[in-house]
Amino acid sequence: xxxxxxxxxxxxxxxxxxxxxxxxxxxxxxxxxxxxxxxxxxxxxxxxxxxxxxxxxxxxxxxxxxxxxxxxxxxxxxxxxxxxxxxxxxxxxxxxxxxxxxxxxxxxxxxxxxxxxxxxxxxxxxxxxxxxxxxxxxxxxxxxxxxxxxxxxxxxxxxxxxxxxxxxxxxxxxxxx
Amino acid sequence: xxxxxxxxxxxxxxxxxxxxxxxxxxxxxxxxxxxxxxxxxxxxxxxxxxxxxxxxxxxxxxxxxxxxxxxxxxxxxxxxxxxxxxxxxxxxxxxxxxxxxxxxxxxxxxxxxxxxxxxxxxxxxxxxxxxxxxxxxxxxxxxxxxxxxxxxxxxxxxxxxxxxxxxxxxxxxxxxxxxxxxxxxxxxxxxxxxxxxxxxxxxxxxxxxxxxxxxxxxxxxxxxxxxxxxxxxxxxxxxxxxxxxxxxxxxxxxxxxxxxxxxxxxxxxxxxxxxxxxxxxxxxxxxxxxxxxxxxxxxxxxxxxxxxxxxxxxxxxxxxxxxxxxxxxxxxxxxxxxxxxxxxxxxxxxxx
Numbered sequence: 001x002x003x004x005x006x007x008x009x010x011x012x013x014x015x016x017x018x019x020x021x022x023x024x025x026x027x028x029x030x031x032x033x034x035x036x037x038x039x040x041x042x043x044x045x046x047x048x049x050x051x052x053x054x055x056x057x058x059x060x061x062x063x064x065x066x067x068x069x070x071x072x073x074x075x076x077x078x079x080x081x082x083x084x085x086x087x088x089x090x091x092x093x094x095x096x097x098x099x100x101x102x103x104x105x106x107x108x109x110x111x112x113x114x115x116x117x118x119x120x121x122x123x124x125x126x127x128x129x130x131x132x133x134x135x136x137x138x139x140x141x142x143x144x145x146x147x148x149x150x151x152x153x154x155x156x157x158x159x160x161x162x163x164x165x166x167x168x169x170x171x172x173x174x175x176x177x
Numbered sequence: 178x179x180x181x182x183x184x185x186x187x188x189x190x191x192x193x194x195x196x197x198x199x200x201x202x203x204x205x206x207x208x209x210x211x212x213x214x215x216x217x218x219x220x221x222x223x224x225x226x227x228x229x230x231x232x233x234x235x236x237x238x239x240x241x242x243x244x245x246x247x248x249x250x251x252x253x254x255x256x257x258x259x260x261x262x263x264x265x266x267x268x269x270x271x272x273x274x275x276x277x278x279x280x281x282x283x284x285x286x287x288x289x290x291x292x293x294x295x296x297x298x299x300x301x302x303x304x305x306x307x308x309x310x311x312x313x314x315x316x317x318x319x320x321x322x323x324x325x326x327x328x329x330x331x332x333x334x335x336x337x338x339x340x341x342x343x344x345x346x347x348x349x350x351x352x353x354x355x356x357x358x359x360x361x362x363x364x365x366x367x368x369x370x371x372x373x374x375x376x377x378x379x380x381x382x383x384x385x386x387x388x389x390x391x392x393x394x395x396x397x398x399x400x401x402x403x404x405x406x407x408x409x410x411x412x413x414x415x416x417x418x419x420x421x422x423x424x425x426x427x428x429x430x431x432x433x434x435x436x437x438x439x440x441x442x443x444x445x446x447x448x449x450x451x452x453x454x455x456x457x458x459x460x461x462x463x464x465x466x467x468x469x470x471x472x473x474x475x476x477x478x479x480x481x482x483x484x485x486x487x488x489x490x491x492x493x494x495x496x497x498x499x500x501x502x503x504x505x506x507x508x509x510x511x512x513x514x515x516x517x518x519x520x521x522x523x524x525x526x527x528x529x
Contacts, residue, residue, distance in 0.1 A: 055235060057276070108507055111515065113356060113399070120352065120411040125396045127432070131509040155356045157515055161505050164251045168360045169276075170237040172353075 052082025053171040075100040081171040083152035094154035095137040104134030107160035114138040119148045146177045241360040242272035247318035257500035258365040271319040275311035283309045284341035288334045291440045291460040293449035297322040330371040334363040344485040346523045351413035354521035361516045373497045378464035381471045388472035398432035400492045402519040406472035414523040419481040427473040431465035437512040438464045440493040490519040
């Protein structure tokens with residue numbers, strides 16, 4: 001009986017240790033919520049990575065010409081990559097999006113190519129390009145063993161003839177499991 | 178078996194399960210991503226780049242445009258086509274914007290009908306490649322002149338390669354080159370009343386073409402260059418002898434959603450070389466059906482000069498396709514017109 005009680009105590013201690021570690025994994029970063037993307041994981045809590053890389057670029061465009069001066073509004077292009085490991089898998093998200101006043105701002109071409117390697121072996125390669133769109137993204141979820149060095153990179157494209165603005169940044173992120 | 182033993186057995190079993198689970202968890206997740214969240218904002222006012230913050234982690238960030246005159250506006254953009262009279266010189270301005278907080282070198286070269294061609298610059302030099310050095314956040318208009326071009330419809334693409342003088346064999350740098358450090362703009366060039374003619378493509382008939390990568394091969398709508406056919410392992414460097422013929426594989430794949438026609442251009446030290454030495458064709462044109470994935474055998478002749486030489490292949494989808502109905506109205510091409518570079522392989526040429 002004593003052995004049983006000792007083992008039960010050890011079991012409780014072991015159970016208590018796991019959440020301490022996983023709390024670090026979740027992190028506290030506010031993360032992007034990209035809307036209107038049909039193939040995304042609907043569980044937004046799973047999107048919480050531990051950082052990732054994100055770049056934004058802002059520009060101005062004439063949106064109204066009713067007055068003599070017209071009105072200039074600011075648009076923002078955002079490019080990012082995040083790879084992280086929920087408990088038993090590795091996930092990544094590769095995204096490009098265009099916004100004006102927090103609403104989708106359609107441009108001629110928006111796209112992203114995402115690649116993921118594990119120990120320099122390619123695991124994932126997908127691209128998404130939207131003509132006259134405001135969002136493009138691809139995402140990855142591992143299957144199989146996750147131990148190793150994971151590296152994710154995204155090659156982004158933003159082209160808008162109306163504002164004569166072209167942007168081709170690269171973002172990347174990594175996680176070691 | 179009495180109740181006490183049953184209880185002990187249950188507790189021991191539960192304990193073992195928890196210990197194994199915890200071990201798996203600890204082993205697999207002992208180290209977490211240490212990548213900080215990089216954030217860099219470029220504030221633009223009338224297209225003038227002004228500031229940035231905390232851009233140290235960003236390795237590549239630049240803009241490329243093609244213009245008829247050195248003004249960064251839609252009225253002077255070449256959009257996706259240019260119309261020339263017979264005997265009129267093809268001139269233009271490459272707009273290049275270094276959107277990074279450090280100075281960078283960029284190598285410029287042009288493909289006309291998928292063949293690397295010389296171009297004349299403002300200083301009167303005619304060259305095949307030209308290095309531009311840009312200060313932090315500097316933007317330039319770089320004038321170029323290809324001279325007169327023959328009557329007909331053509332494809333023209335101007336390429337910019339970042340970090341052309343980086344020859345480190347370091348794995349981190351080599352890995353960073355895959356699908357990176359390259360920007361380009363493609364246009365159709367029409368001289369006279371002409372229509373674009375597609376080239377004859379290599380079709381990869383599965384009954385006669387053996388190096389077919391399976392559907393599980395991860396590449397989509399692009400390439401991966403490797404040492405062995407259909408390999409998934411990145412190829413970074415190779416020790417080679419001067420003059421040697423080096424075999425490698427260009428693993429090419431269509432997307433699962435649509436077929437793709439493509440051009441492959443191999444560059445050795447940024448100068449175009451045949452993809453396959455036997456064929457001697459400067460460019461490889463191929464076509465893949467939806468979801469098709471193949472490995473194309475390729476060879477390169479190693480230069481006689483010792484040192485580090487750079488080998489890369491550029492994937493150019495949808496060659497000779499009309500890109501816009503009229504200036505400013507682009508045509509959507511499912512596979513895109515987005516040229517993508519392979520890994521830059523460092524060839525370490527030594528005699529011994």
